[in-house]
Amino acid sequence: MKKVLILGGSFFQVPAIQKVVELGYYVILCDLLKDVPGKQYAHEFYQVSTSDKKSILKLAQSLQIDGILCYGADSGAQTAAFVAEKMGLPTYPLEAVEVLTNKELFRKFQRRHKFNTPKAKGYSRYAEVKEEVDQFRLPLMIKPVDSSGSRGISIVRSVLQLEEKVNIALSHSKVKRFIVEEYIENYGPHVGGEGFVVNGELVFRCFSNEQFSTSQKNPFISVIASWPYMMPQKLHLKIHNEIQRLITLLNLTTGALNFDIRIDENENVYLIEVAPRNGGACNCKIIQYNTGIDLIEYTIKASLGEDCSDLKQVEPTGYWSDYVIVSQQPGKFREIKIDEHFSKKHLVEYELLVNPGQDIDFPEESYEILGTMVLRFSSMEEMLKKMKNIHNWVKVNVETRNKLTYRNLL
Known part of the structure; x- marks a missing residue:
């Protein structure tokens, strides 16, 4: 029986754990917390931080795993790629995962390869950005470079808010670094959704219309996603082509992607974030309802090096x-x-x-x-x-x- 090591056992990661069991594989689960929902479905559980690369590698080698994945969260994405590379298991390149999971590195990569990107720069202290804030156009987004799940993200509409928002971002950053970037106004809905890469080609994508909880303490939590994406087909194709260019440049092989994208009034595509994983919430579940495609199963197959070449584009119904x-x-x-x-x-x-x-x-x-x-x-x-x-x-x-x-x- 093949062994799959899954990093993270939160509510949103349970579907992946259940699917591995359903497919007849042996599930080993790691999480920093000992009483996570996914624990009840796993064959083995180890209380280890999913960001602790060396400890996870040592465990994976001792258990002789056949595949490793971090579903629905960025927290263990680098660890999964690190362990897979060390053990010769299927994975996206670690260097690519590091770029995609660090907002500062991603913006630098985008500028270098001439993607549309907001003006952005990384800092470590408020004093640094205070000296340069007049070089940016308000409003500004302040983000920890290494956070996910909307943690520590703020919008600044006045420089009087800047220090407070910088401190929030720093409190959510493990590396104590944040980026400042100009806000991109949406033309049409914010674009979310999922994609899947097979042998370097974006063979499947399903975009969604995202709506955020603007009255909440954190107004950047996505509370509504709807399908199908409501904009003209030419924009679907334009977004697809930008994602494919990213895939090619980063040498992504086979696996899942999650999208966070904006379109401006001139129909320019801004890849705000492209995560090397499936999304959380009910994304994959609804995509299976409206296309018949089980992205979780394909993600598991990819982690084990199994053939995913039968996956093709299916439009949502x-x-x-x-x-x-x-x-x-x-x-x-x-x-x-x-x-x-x-x-x-x-x-x-x-x-x-x-x-x-x-x-x-x-x-x-x-x-x-x-x-x-x-x-x-x-x-x-x-x-x-x-x-x-x-x-x-x-x-x-x-x-x-x-x-x-x-x-x-x-």
């Missing part, structure tokens, strides 16, 4: 949305109230991740969520209209100061 439920009000969670008619007509899957009586707060990171929903609609018009007003049908019941209040979720 139907109108689907992923809704990540967050709270707009801190307090004690009571329930999520879903309109009965809305539920019967549109709800395909629903998973609650908190218990009644549990303390909740404004989310600062993408995994601080209350639940997820998979929704289906009869048309693009219906989907966009209803998702824009989702708070009319889905509400969080929170107890604050001995009162029960219903709050909308965006």
Whole structure:
């Protein structure tokens, strides 16, 4: 039985663990936390940090694994590539993974190869950027160079906010470094979605329309993704070609990609982030609903060096949305109230991740969520209209100061 080492056992990584078991392989799970949801599905568990390259390598060698992957998170992506290279296992090149998981390195790479990219520069201290801030055009994005899941990301609309936001970014950076970059206004929706590379070619991609929780403490948490991507086909192809150019330059071989992309008013494509992994939330699940393609299975096959050449482009059918439920009000969670008619007509899957009586707060990171929903609609018009007003049908019941209040979720 082939052994697959999976780095990370959070809720969003459980589908990959379950799929490995379903395919008949032996699952070894590593996570810094000992009581992660994925632990119950693994054959073996080791409490090791997924970013500890040397410890993971030593463990992998002792267990004689056949493949390694980090699903749905950047935290262990470099470790997976490092271990795979050392053991001669299938992987994206470590150098490429390092570029894709470090925002400063990625911007430098983009400039060097003449990709569209916002003006950006990396710093280690507030004093450094303070001296140069007048060289940038407001608003600015402040980001830790090595964070994922929207951790530590802020927008600065006034230089008076700069020091505070820099300190937030530094607090979320392991290497204590951040980038400052000019904000790119969207033409149309923010582009998310998934792709898959086989032998250096982007053979499959499925773009989504992303919507962020603008009223939250962290307004860069994606709370709604919908399919299919609503912009003209020429933009689908333009985005595809830019991603393919990136793949070729980085010598990416076979594996998954997750997209974070913006299009400006002149239809220029900005690859904000291209992660060397599958996305979290319900991306892969909904893509399987609307295309029939099981990206998780292909990711596992790629990690084991199995043939993925049968994967081809399939256009999505139907109108689907992923809704990540967050709270707009801190307090004690009571329930999520879903309109009965809305539920019967549109709800395909629903998973609650908190218990009644549990303390909740404004989310600062993408995994601080209350639940997820998979929704289906009869048309693009219906989907966009209803998702824009989702708070009319889905509400969080929170107890604050001995009162029960219903709050909308965006």
